[in-house]
Amino acid sequence: MRQFVFIFFLLFIGNNGLRAQCTGGIAAFPYTENFETSDGGWVSGGFGNDWAWGTPNKPVITGAGSGTKCWITGGLTGSSYTASEASFLVSPCFDFTGVQYPYIEFKVFWETEQRFDGGSFQYSLDNGASWTNVGAAGDPVNCLNTNWFNFSPINYLSPLSGVRDGWSGNKQPTSGGCNGGNGSNGWVQAKHTMPYLGGKSGVIFRFIFGAGTICNSFDGFAIDDIKISEAPPNVASFTYTCVNNNTVSFTNTSALCPSSYDWNFGDPASGADNTANTANATHTFSAPGKYTVSLTVSGPGNAPATITKDIYIIAANVTMLQPVDCQSNTGGSLIVSVDGATGASLNLLWNTVPPQSGSVISNLTEGIYSVQISGTDVCPITATGKAEKDISCIGIFFPSAFTPDGDGKNDEFGPLGSLLSLSNYQLIIYNRWGERVFYSTNPFEKWNGNVKGTKTDGNVFVWRSSFSINGQAEQNRKGTILLIR
DSSP: OOOOOOOOOOOEEETTEEEOOOOSOBOSSSEEEOOSSSOTTOEEEEETOOOEEEOOBOSSOOSOSSSSOEEESSOSBSSOOOTTOEEEEEEEEEOOTTOSSEEEEEEEEEESOTTTSEEEEEEESSTTSSOEESSOTTOOOOSSSBSOOOBSOOGGGTTTOSSOOBBOOBSSOOBTTBOOOBOOOSOEEEEEEOGGGTTOOSEEEEEEEEOOSSOOOSOEEEEEEEEEEEOOOOBOOEEEEESSSSEEEEEEOOBSOOSEEEEEOSOGGGGGGGEEOSSSEEEEOSSSEEEEEEEEEEOSSSOOEEEEEEEEEOEEEEEEEEOBOTTTSOOEEEEEEEESOTTOOEEEEEOOSSOOBSSEEEEEOSEEEEEEEEETTBOOEEEEEEEOBOOGGGOEEOOSEEOOSSSSSSOOBOOEEOGGGEEEEEEEEEOTTSOEEEEESOTTOOBOSEETTEEOOSEEEEEEEEEEETTOSOEEEEEEEEEOO
């Protein structure tokens, strides 16, 4: 049951029509009035006032919007309204102190001469001394604003409104000098947001109706089933699709019908690209990591909403833990390390036969392996690595010539083969005069043919090396090497 607050009205006729002194006001919302048990405390007045409350029975407006009763101009029966009418229907007083986004909806039926006669809807914050239209003709139509003013200017609203936007038209064809068309052709649900009234007290509404001196043989203008409430708030929502390992496409799925969007991708390192204000957006993240993406939606005249989601952008590197056995071509293992996945739940699936999961795979033969990495809120990626064969069974050998010409082929001299199996290694190279031109204890360090930073001429050099393979007895090798320029 709607709670009524005592309202005291002082009513009189002035230049602006009916004026109401607001003391207190209805502050319990939603406010609903279907006019079935009473006139709802709405009061009519004005010049040529023919507003009537009750059950309409006219040629076109044959009944109320719901139930049996409503408010209508031109009386409850017949098919005409007063010539030169400038009337109004004024609401009780409302207190929106506790309402942030006031919202109104009601049923309306118009059957008037198009362009010349019609109705409108206004509010006042100064006890009726001045009135302002709620909304305007041409307002965007959306889920919260619909079936609003359909015509401007309506000529004979001028005594009551400087801005003559409103509802005008009828279902009849144009006849003689009387304009037809553009009627509602039935009861329609009109809705509009009123955010500018949020937090205001002493708010009064009124429907106004104006007519000329001819072509008034129409059913008139009627209203029913008024509801005033907090506008339904937005509900922020989005989905996303990973375009590649670091680019994500975001799709707004918010309700009801927001008119503005504010994306923050949680990626300050991306600079100006960290935000966007389009309904849908795409962002390339600057580095692997966890990002909290937020979307705030607002409008049209209702409460905004924000949603956040975490997204993991990851990178991976596959390295070899154990080489493949030289003789049996088995026993290799790889490990994958993932960057940016702290806190994420990952799924790892390798392309082994049968498939293996987890960060480490084993019992591998020589070859290239890939792992698919996915997870909740994770942009999936694929990483590859190679299981290489241990070539210790090949042994160690030294070439007989090299060509340090910088072409990337045979540019250096040193041992080849199972270098990882070497220990206690040394290599000494002498020129033909017995001078030492190169020395190293690192089997991976090669001689590039330079002596003290200077290129040597092509010639024959003598080398000597000692080492152990896999901890076995020490071996001593020697020979000559031809340097070709």
